[in-house]
Amino acid sequence: MAVGVERTEASPAFNPLLGPLGPDREMIQRCIHCGLCTTSCPTFALLGNEMDSPRGRIYLMRMVIDGEMAVNETVLKHLDRCLDCRACETACPSGVRYGSLIEAAREGLEKVRGRGPGARLLRRFLFRWLLPNRALLGLAAAGTRLYQRTFLRPLLLGLGLIPKELARLEPMLPEAPPLSSMLPLPGEVAPAGEERCRVAFFGGCLQSALFGDVNRAAVRALAANGARVVIPSSQTCCGALQAHAGDRETARLLARRNLEAIDPSQYDAIVLAVSGCGAMLHEYGELLAGDPAFAARAKVFSSKVADVTAFLAKLGPRRARHPEPQRVAYHHPCHLYHAMKVRQEPLKVLEAIGNVEAVPLKESDWCCGSAGSYNLTQTELSMRLLDRKMGHIRAAGAPVVCTGNPGCQIQIAYGARERGMELRVVHPVVLLDEAYRAAGFYDGAGLP
Ligand code: SF4
Ligand code: SF4
Incomplete structure (x- = not known):
């Protein structure tokens, strides 16, 4: 395959993508260059350049690893433009786990990027x-x-x-919430009624600061469905933003802290209402595979991570009627859909709410352009993706968009503000919580 890259001499002395933490050469070899991933890649759709496709980026990584080219502006530009949305993983018939490749590559590239x-x-x-x-x-x-x-x-x-x-x-900037929503959750919330399971709840850093109301709604809905919810106070940031931006050293440090804070053997599941963090926690096993002190625990931990919609769908959520009719379009957060493979469960949660009508949204599994800090670092491309997303939302004609990631919520709400659209952007569990409240499920239960 000819990618048409401008080659520069590689230095035999130092290759930033080689070594145990670099992109896995065997995983790169799984790519058979079939190109089935290209049509689902948002950056390839926008730019039409092979090097802005998954296949082209894998080819660039391989050339650097094999010493056929040095890291130059071309390599950095095309790898930086990747959203890490992982739509290519869903499309790939060879099982190439592209997310692990790009994150390992970014960690290596940081060593030669020459930041001031x-x-x-x-x-x-x-x-x-x-x-x-x-x-x-x-x-x-x-x-x-x-x-x-x-x-x-x-x-x-x-x-x-x-x-x-x-x-x-x-x-x-998203609208900052009132101080009351930033207050920490209690250490433990008892189930409303008979106890069916015991879960640890992971709040997430930005989520707790900006979307504390979503976390409260999730904890209440879990308790209303028979979960005893423990909220370990020493949990910390999951490390997702760091890993996406090439700082996996900090991500590993934070992963170890979370593994010390939450002993997975004590819980049926580790539940959270923020899909960006969910995908990261889901991959702690891989992130710490080379750490003899934490590898085993990380593997168990990852196997128990569950998005709140997936966990509620498994429990079979109690049904309740929302007090107001809701026409809702659902946007799939990339890391929930492509990384955690949670696809139908959020819709099942919406189905449990009476008075809610789900309307189809075209390209609902396409990235909205938020992608961690992508909207800040690649603003022009991010805005083009947002424009595409907002066009589909406008065409769907629903006054409510449901989505399970704060980054998507912030991005789509910004898109609506910019376009003067009246749109409520909300996590599915918040609608469920509103229905439960109206139905009196929480009366006298002393929930947060
Ligand atoms: S992660 Fe997303 S943007 Fe990056 S190559 Fe894959 S599909 Fe394209
Ligand atoms: S679909 Fe998979 S095997 Fe085919 S080009 Fe893309 S990454 Fe390679």
Whole structure:
């Protein structure tokens, strides 16, 4: 296959993609270059360039690994443009696990990327200090709310006091929630009625700071379906944003902390309502496969990770009627659909809610362009994908979009604001929770 890349001499002394943590050569060899993945790749659909397809990116990785070319601007550009959405994995007949390849490649590429000290410090601050620190994140969310709700926003924007790059991204900021939704969940929530199972609940860092109401709704809905829900207080950020951005060292560090915080042998499942984190927790076994102290525990842990919709669908959720009629289009978060393979379960949860009508959404399994920090680092491509998504949402004609990932929620809500569309973007479990509340399932149960 001719990809038409500009080759530059590889250095025999150092190859950033070689070594035990680099992309798995055997996995790369599984690619038979059939190209079946290309039609499901959003970046190939937008750009029509082989090097922006999964096949082309795998070819680039192979050439670097084999020393046929050095890491140059071409390699970085095309690998950076990948969303890590993993739609190619779903399409691949050879079982190429592309997500593990691109994340390992990004970890290697960080060693030769030549970021300046300021950029390196910013990454360190975000990935190592801010995201895993609940108090700092809460402070940041509270500061954002203050900025959004007072004279500060018009003042700072009007006087041009916000740096140009940040001012460009500022409209994408989600609306920060009230302080009450940032309060930590209790350590344990008893089931409402007979106990059917015992689960650990994983909150997620940004989810807890910005979508604490979704976590509360999930915990209540689990309890209403007979789950005893334990919320271990020493859990931390899952490491997904770090892994996607090439900082798997921090992701491994955080994974070890979460494995210390949550002993999987104590629970029937580790449940969460944030699919980006779910996919990461689901892969702790692989992430720590080479760590003799944690490998076995990580494997058990990963096998018990369940998205809240999948867990409720398995329990067979109690049915209840929503107090208001809801026309709902469902958008599949990439990591739930392609990585965790949770596809029908969110729809089953919606089916359990009376008064909800699910309407079809074209390309509902296509990335919305959020993809971790992609909307910040590859804004132009991200906005083109969002435009495509919003066109389909408009055509579906539903006033409510359901989706199970905060990144998708933020991106689609931003798309609606920009286009002046009246749209509610909500996690499916929130609609279920509203129906349960209206049906009186929580009366007297003392739930959070
Ligand atoms: S992960 Fe998504 S964007 Fe990247 S190559 Fe696969 S389908 Fe394309
Ligand atoms: S579908 Fe799989 S085997 Fe075929 S080109 Fe894509 S990654 Fe390679």
